[in-house]
Amino acid sequence: MGLLNKGIAPARTLTRARILLAADERKTDAQIAASLHVHPATVERTRHRFVEGRAACALHEKPRPGGRPKLDPKQQAFLVALACSDAPSGRGHWTLQLLADRLVELGVVETISDETVRRALKKHTEVVATQAVVHRVGGSGLCLAHGGRAGSVC
Template sequence: QTYRAAYILLNTDEGDYSRKVTNERICEVLRIGMRTIDRVKKRFVEEGFEATLERRPSQRVYERKVDGDVEAKLVALCCSAPPEGYARWSLRLLADKMVEWEYIDKISHVTVGKV
């Protein structure tokens, strides 16, 4: 995103020593929409050069889905023998068993892998 914003700002500059590049050409080169160019220009005007090149910190608050109790149950499940017909535990199989045994309402294999 930093590269994209810098490219947009450099190519939309209308100074004496710069070539005029159309917004359409920038869209073609970067494979972006006109709204992206407008947002970068607006942020540059309102917040300045440095702010335009830096990523904004996420405002989203992530709620922890797996607490210590669920994590302990997951570890115990991992250490147990896999179900009949399976040679080993997979992340999806662990996630399915955690829900089946009602240790947690829902959990993805990705979350299981992170634990």
């Protein structure tokens, strides 16, 4: 009960604690689901986890793996080096779309979006900002090929 009184745990953890307390009071899955506004399958899974691994397994989620990175460290380094190089002839600066297109053209990646390029460069803002290699909009964003803003650099 201490977990519910503190009020600092994540909402999902608190809901699972409430499910287990209601289950301890001999309420059915349907009653618990209705009173806590959760799906009956959530109640069933929480009870099942509790039986399998005790309270800690029932209350806390396992870490989620997340998606595979689009660029490995070597590809990211290549992208930064490319962004730090001179812009293509006829261009005053690199745009995110030009960088994405060049990565595909050079065979570094099979496909990549300008948004992925923006996120990768954002991780390396110090290098990119000091080199002033990507067109900055209003001093705080990157310029996409179509002229729109891509987000904050710093």
